Amino acid sequence: MPIISWTTLDLIVLAGTLLVLRTIHERRRRRGLSYPPGPPQLPFVGNLTTVSSKAKEGIWMTYHRLGKPYGDLYSLCILGQRIIILQTRKAVTDLMERRAAIYSHRIYPTIMDMAKFDWALSAIQPDEHWRIGRRSLDRSLRPSAIVQHQPMQVAKTCEFLSLLRDEPHRFRNHIQHLTGAMTMSLAYGYEVRRYDDAHLKNARSALDIATKAALPGALLVNDFPFLRRIPAWVPWLSYQPFARVAYEIGQASIREPWKYVKQELEKGTARPSLALDELLEHHPFKSEEEEYVIMGALGTVFAGTNHDTTTSILESFFLMLALYPDIQARAQAEIDSVTAGERLPTFADRPALHYINAMVKELVRWRPVTPIGAPHALCEDDVYQGYFIPKGTMVIANAWSILHDPEVYPDPDMFITERFLTDNGRFKDDPWLSVAFGAGKRTCPGRFFVDSTVFIVIATVLSTFSVRRSGDVPLELNVNKGKGIVTLRSRLLIYFRRAN
């Protein structure tokens, strides 16, 4: 059998040729228009060094800083991949909302294609499969439907309180356990008992792979898809062994819990869950394909989105309590005025808890969990404000820039609950906060569930515990550049507010 041997030089020459051909083709389509402005680029690598050399601070801050000289949007180019960063409400509304028909695709990285992540609703194109999966999630995660999961949210929150009481210093582990357990229960009615539960582990691994694989410039094979052909036996250069492992983890993360719900349904012991809703509505499925699509959509809830995101917002909550003792005291006073300090707050108390509702919103704004969201992709050439935006461009809404715009949110780095209160102390919503959950038709379908989770957890914790800095130790943040998520590293002192 003939063996084709590629040297590094061959690969570079081939990649360079492809880039040049693409540039020539694009120049014809541009018809004299220029790309949106942006920082200067080097030949071939474009802005690769501009972005990665400054990324210590978190990619959203780099994008935010780089974008200062420009207006509503600017552009970057990394190894031939064009990226536009939307920095204002106007640009997000004009493009991701009003032109959603062409701005809702995803860049589907080659490595995910190799690992057959075609089940991951958040990664696939807005085609018929996406529509089926998305419809089912929108239906079961709408505000009126998630009410049925409130008893589960309350029960899990109470378990969380016990864990906090027993081992307050491990609060970060308890938060992770809480969000993982809630997601598993929501998606599959499955009870997570142990920190190292096998289903959770699979989900976390699938999420890690998807996150790492999707980052621009993370894997060479995404920028030069021909590299996928390098056979598995070529040491170091082949991506096939990695893709094989990713495939197996991904499949296990969606098939195992689905099998569990089917078995529980047969035994008559299935608990309420999104999977149960689907099985009751559709079983037997019209085709294996339809079942796979629904299974995948649920796998996205479980593996693709929840665990790090809700965890991060709750960690920000503990950080905020340590930083702002006055806000903590005021929130506790409001809760006590409703519960008389004799019971835990419930969902029924929510309309009376204006200050707590405002805190939920300010948490979302202050530390947007996914500050650059999940990138969209443009599926046709477009022109905006006189600039040419080619098909295939990655489109990023920088939620950080929008939610930290000092014109709209004065002193944006401060946690100010009053932003979401009227003069007479009533809760005042801000529909723009939804940009923290993406934009257009890909906006996060789980946002209402997140809202109710954060409400019940923070109200319950505040009614029972107080949080202080541990001595003079500075509050240290861990900026996870890859995931775009900030977590807290410092120890906090968490103690009971009252003896009972």
Ligand code: HEM
């Ligand atoms: C603090 C918690 C969360 C944050 C900040 C968050 C944020 C996001 C963002 C930014 C996107 C991408 C939106 C876009 O492309 O424009 C997204 C997508 C998604 N989220 Fe969430 N999310 C959270 C929790 C959840 C939860 C709890 C669920 C499910 C119960 C969920 C389910 C999904 C799904 C299925 C998608 C993919 C939607 C699609 O591509 O059509 N998320 N989320």
